[in-house]
Amino acid sequence: xxxLCRTDSLLDIRTTENTEAFKAFVxxxxxxxxxxxxxxxxxxxxxxxxxxxxxxxDEAFGLLILENNFAKWEQYVANGRKCDIAKKxxxxxxxxxxxxxxASNTAALTRYNAYYHMIQQRRxxxxxxxIEKEIMESFQEEYGSKIRRTGKRRFAEMNGTTEGNEETxxxxxxxAIDSFA
Amino acid sequence: MVNTSDDDSSSESSDEEVFTAxxxxxxxxxxPAEYLKRIQAAATKESLPxxxxxxxxxxxxxxxxxxxxxASTLTFTTEEQxxxxxxxxxxxxxxxxxxxxxxxxxYLKDKVFPTVKFWxxxxxxxxxxxxxxxxxxxxxxxxxxxxxxxxxHLGRESDxxxxxxxxxxxxxxxAYRTEIKDELVRYRANVGSQAKEMYLEGKSIRICNSFPIxxxxxxx
Numbered sequence: 001x002x003x004l005c006r007t008d009s010l011l012d013i014r015t016t017e018n019t020e021a022f023k024a025f026v027x028x029x030x031x032x033x034x035x036x037x038x039x040x041x042x043x044x045x046x047x048x049x050x051x052x053x054x055x056x057x058d059e060a061f062g063l064l065i066l067e068n069n070f071a072k073w074e075q076y077v078a079n080g081r082k083c084d085i086a087k088k089x090x091x092x093x094x095x096x097x098x099x100x101x102x103a104s105n106t107a108a109l110t111r112y113n114a115y116y117h118m119i120q121q122r123r124x125x126x127x128x129x130x131i132e133k134e135i136m137e138s139f140q141e142e143y144g145s146k147i148r149r150t151g152k153r154r155f156a157e158m159n160g161t162t163e164g165n166e167e168t169x170x171x172x173x174x175x176a177i178d179s180f181a
Numbered sequence: 182m183v184n185t186s187d188d189d190s191s192s193e194s195s196d197e198e199v200f201t202a203x204x205x206x207x208x209x210x211x212x213p214a215e216y217l218k219r220i221q222a223a224a225t226k227e228s229l230p231x232x233x234x235x236x237x238x239x240x241x242x243x244x245x246x247x248x249x250x251x252a253s254t255l256t257f258t259t260e261e262q263x264x265x266x267x268x269x270x271x272x273x274x275x276x277x278x279x280x281x282x283x284x285x286x287x288y289l290k291d292k293v294f295p296t297v298k299f300w301x302x303x304x305x306x307x308x309x310x311x312x313x314x315x316x317x318x319x320x321x322x323x324x325x326x327x328x329x330x331x332x333x334h335l336g337r338e339s340d341x342x343x344x345x346x347x348x349x350x351x352x353x354x355x356a357y358r359t360e361i362k363d364e365l366v367r368y369r370a371n372v373g374s375q376a377k378e379m380y381l382e383g384k385s386i387r388i389c390n391s392f393p394i395x396x397x398x399x400x401x
Binding site for chain 1: 295296297298299366369372373375376377378379380381
């Protein structure tokens with residue numbers, strides 16, 4: 001992934017030659033874009049190209065952020081977090097060193113559109129879908145494929161009762177309303 | 182629309198033009214645009230926000246007095262003019278509520294941000310989108326589409342057959358547009374800072390050991 005960033009060829013990230021770079025991108029950048037909790041909840045049973053998991057704009061934006069900040073982040077990696085050189089390093093699409101208003105830059109938006117179209121095309125490829133399946137299976141190996149239920153369903157499972165099977169559920173306690181009679 | 186009131190104080194002013202009811206109706210039908218211009222000119226002269234027509238028919242001969250006031254009723258020839266009035270009048274803005282905005286922010290985070298990262302509209306189109314009824318669905322601005330979706334999410338009742346009219350959309354959009362824009366900018370910034378953290382601290386969620394992502398987790 002770093003090589004792709006250095007050579008300014010992130011548009012080729014979704015090719016068979018750069019599978020490892022794509023996997024690294026999925027692990028490092030995508031959780032931040034789609035929110036970590038959402039990523040954690042879906043990584044084991046949804047493909048990357050699933051729009052409910054990672055939409056095309058999410059992926060394109062992740063690539064854009066990586067391209068924009070790569071030089072600055074590398075400076076941090078080389079010199080440490082409190083490095084002044086890294087702080088003064090200009091990001092790719094920022095107009096000045098201090099300005100953070102890079103999103104209105106036309107070059108950034110053009111690049112974003114290029115990423116968008118590239119991802120839109122490549123997501124349809126069968127090879128890419130195989131890679132995505134491979135990533136999902138790797139996540140399953142690492143974290144298990146069981147979908148963790150939350151809330152009411154989770155407690156129903158813990159108590160040994162299943163949703164929709166009310167016959168097996170224990171009877172609800174009856175309120176002693178007769179005492180008012 | 183003409184506001185009829187029994188206020189006689191306006192008729193005492195010497196600067197006012199006096200029309201008969203017949204003349205007034207004829208005047209409105211034949212030259213509404215020119216009439217509007219005259220009212221607006223008078224309003225700007227008196228430094229009022231936007232002019233309106235206040236009609237009082239106190240006398241039995243149905244004499245109608247037209248006067249320039251700072252009221253909210255005005256005869257508009259086109260919906261663009263009315264929209265412009267809604268955009269410019271300080272009173273035509275919805276009262277902002279933090280609870281409503283919280284709901285908007287949640288909607289933006291869950292539904293809008295995954296699909297919209299940058300605003301496609303220009304600044305002017307974002308600030309004052311065209312909420313007119315004549316605009317076709319395919320030609321609607323991004324801001325307008327998002328505004329309608331948010332209103333739907335908030336459970337606002339649609340006041341026209343096809344959805345929300347500009348009477349609902351414009352005051353709402355005026356009240357919340359800056360926050361909506363800022364919210365999206367904030368999300369973008371958050372993504373950037375979180376990605377940086379993951380890149381630097383090696384917080385990457387490991388797929389499995391076979392993938393060489395350790396090279397990225399240099400920072401210990």
